[in-house]
Amino acid sequence: MPVDRLLPTEEARDLVKLTQEIADRVLAPKVDEHEKTATYPDGVFATLGEAGLLSLPYPEEWGGGGQGYEVYLQVLEELAARWATVAVAVSVHGLACHPLFAFGTEEQKQRWLPDMLGGSTIGAYSLSEPQAGSDAAALTCKAVPTGDDYVISGEKAWITHGGMADFYNLFARTGEGSKGVSCFLVPGDTEGLSFGAPEDKMGLHAVPTTAAYYDKARISGDRRIGTEGQGLQIAFSALDSGRLGIAAVAVGLAQAALDAAVEYAHERTTFGRKIIDHQGLGFLLADMAAAVDSARATYLDAARRRDVGVTYSRQASVAKLVATDAAMKVTTDAVQVFGGYGYTRDFPVERYMREAKITQIFEGTNQIQRLVISRSLAR
Template sequence: MSDRAPQPVERQLPTEESRDLIALVREIVQREITPHAAEEEESGHFPRELFALLSESGLLGLPYAGEYGGGDQPYEVYLQVLEELAGARLTVGLGVSVHSLACHALAGYGTDKQQAALLPDMLGGGLLGAYCLSEPSAGSDAASLRTKAVRDGGDWVITGTKSWITHGGIADFYTVLARSGEEGARGITAFLVPGDAEGLSAAVPEKKMGMKGSPTAQLNFDGVRVPDTRRIGDEGQGFAIALSALDSGRLGIAACAIGVAQAAIDEALTYASGRQQFGRPIADFQGLRFLLADMATRVEAGRALYLAAARLRDQGRPFSRQAAMAKLFCTDAAMSVTTDAVQVLGGYGYTLDFPVERYMREAKVLQIVEGTNQIQRMVIARQLIGPESR
């Protein structure tokens, strides 16, 4: 094999502080994540101790306000941190993205009192969050959810089932969307539910084709009582809060996808430079060189797209359409690039001895989570053309 080492991605970082941040992330990746990624994914181990380290290092609250323990970092920087983490192990990168998604409702719509009381522990106190929107019968059609929240004095009683919950059963808190009123989007309210709430239980985690180290499980709410002080936003505002969170979350998925794709390219380049056939490295053959060039182009285009959307968000400008485009393009690119990386390695790419087969299995889920790519096309078309005529 070649001793060619992958070159670190040249990051677009606006400040010396952000450059130091990326250096810290790369140090953690090399020391704590990469050496154990393959083994722990194969065994299904969730690295909770690593998330504690990330919290201590200030990496679980990067895009949030420093007054509550966040990192005060622009999304442009936060997403590049996600890319670094996901390239080492998607369970970690996606886990940080989901945690950030779970904090979004409180950070964006909570009262000053709620934020002061709860955000510091969520952002830097070692807690891990999860986001509960999907249900067994309400996936892409999220406005049809059936989990109910009924007022009982100064409390709410939540009953129903949430599905496909990343960190389900192990999270310390859950941002939960539940129906508190009329049918449709206007009858949904957001709540912050403690992970140890009485009546809350998790099913056996799903057995997935990839991301085996990241627990995904159904959550059952059997009369879970939550005080009104843990209602986030106004009654009936939950669906708007959910959509706002998903716009930002989709950028997190896009960045994770590019991280996985970049890792696959690095592995393919290293292999192609060292693998000899017909007396020379296979990287010398034009067919393979063109394949690698196309892979790299998709990754660079995806990175530029998610960073452009992040800059719109940082400027306070609308970015919903661009977030959908970034999620769509980057995850499709990751699926294509990881599949091509397996092809570059040939038979070796199909074995557990090399990580590209894991990258390919992991890339698939990114086309599904936080709105399937078919839903992203609907979002984009609706903003370009308007709603369908009916």
Template sequence: MVQRVLPTEEARDLLELVREIADEQLLPQVDEAEAASRFPREVFTLLGRAGLLSLPYPEEQGGGGQPAEVYLQVVEEIARAWMSVAVGVSVHALTCFPLATFGTSEQQERWLPGMLSGEQLGAYCLSEPQAGSDVAAIRTRAVRDGDGYVLTGGKAWISHAGHADFYTTFARTSDDGGRGLSCFLVPADAEGLTFAEPERKMGLHSDTVGEVLLEGLRVEEARRIGAEGQGMQLALAALDSGRLGIAAAATGLAQRALEVSAAYATEREQFGRPIAENQGLAFLLADMAAAVGSARATYLHAARLKDAGQPHTQEASIAKLVATDAAMRVTTDAVQVLGGYGYTTDFPVERFMREAKVTQIFEGTNQIQRLVISRQVLAQHR
């Protein structure tokens, strides 16, 4: 059991509820669902009805009104049970961010209650085949047509593609580089919205990811979030929150790998004693625990800065870098602890290792995080 310092009794009760749902509802089905590459829509409905899909947004908007410090620990607990679902929770929170932060009061009253009710699930359509970390290279276009826009293009690596109820989509309204992007709220039933076959990924098989295709898709002007050309600002503003979500999820994945490894080491006997009594293996578990603890500390530090209204871009990137590198290292070591069994699908640690790898890639590769951190550090000394 992870020791947590939580700001309120309400937060403590919330974490207990999440742990109960994770242990009783998620863990019993994760192995089968991941093996079958099944998208667990019913799980998101369950989490939504429990109020877990809207936690970081204000109560007056229909959210849970929880600080980042609490919300991210919820994401960690979900990831400890089912990484694909935790990633989906983080993605959904990201999809609501532009409307909740930059939308007009009329837009928020019209769409935000449904988005935060838990009955709807969102997709965040930013990346394209030739525009991953380079957001300014987006080619999807939105052309004015009467009282609306016509969107044409394609988005890549989109979680929930084909399963979401709405798609927060970034498109080019002018050729002015990063200042030429705008944000639109696209409903799932929009004519001209189609999806390619899901990507065949190494891990996170229950996190359906695919291309979102927009062919002459028309949206009313009221579905543009923010001003024309404000899309880059919206996208960048959301990145810190998205990176903290992935940092928390990666920490939960590493925590689970540590728990499975420690349990196995105390049960598995060689030469007449548990392998945990061998110092070499015990020290390996100690290093794994230190990595998990460091990851948790970094994301909580960034979260507390965010909650205090202080700048936290550098700390969010540090958290994403530290936590995802830790997840990769800890899950790889978990396979080593289990030996030959760790390399089989009879135990979940090989899946943990496959799931950890992508955390070093999405929400900005860890090379991009180093770029962000170095620029922040150097800017402070100019």
């Protein structure tokens, strides 16, 4: 069912309507085939880029859409309701543009940002390592200054769009401790950069997630973003926004699962009645709807705080925690509504359930979100 959205302007309403039309025309007809065969959706991101949907929260002067996060996240939600894999990749691309926009010099932004925001290039975020996921300060991939360049050696892990992206925001060690990490904008075709085989994932099959290997890869020194040692500050500032993106994706998934369950409950009959008319099932659907609406409200609250320039770190963690837990619960309940059919691939709810699980893990596990929230309370 269409979501009754509260959008701030007529332009925003038109933008969400455009997103719905593109998602129904371009994404929905392809999702089942690509997810079942784990094939990359060639042309999809170019189409979204041409429509301006890859750069919405960035200023128009740099080629962005000039939209607030309140609008951008609702666009992400609409994409996710049709194809979560694509929505996650769009969110990651937005995340990958943040370091350059927020911490780059004017010269760096003029050189690279228009292409990144114009949709002609797709970006990826490269922070995690095999032994440094939630503990980002423990990363070991090194960038050694050599003349005017940096030589990079080491391994990164869990890269959405790994091997397919045009650029990577790399966080590598240039010194000791938490102040010894720096941020780099690495071209995807850098010599000495290679990628592992795509991970065999539970869900999100159409876009690869890989490891990256740097074997004395050399990049120009002007590709360092910010100052040496500023990397973790940059990484964490981007992650607040990234967590909101994942919250919106989770809500889109949950909404799709709820819609499928409600439709099925209207069609399926038992004991001479539609199953939605049985109180036990009707109450389950009511709880699912309440969870979706509540999760959407949490991400919108955080987005509005971000848009007016007030602190929103705790609210971003709350939104990510609430929305992704809700998505896991709602998609699981949707499978239950379908009964045995829900456990088959004849209906999409089993895919929604598999896809929802990862939202509780990436951009900081939900245990990490609880840590962020509790520390903010302690302060």
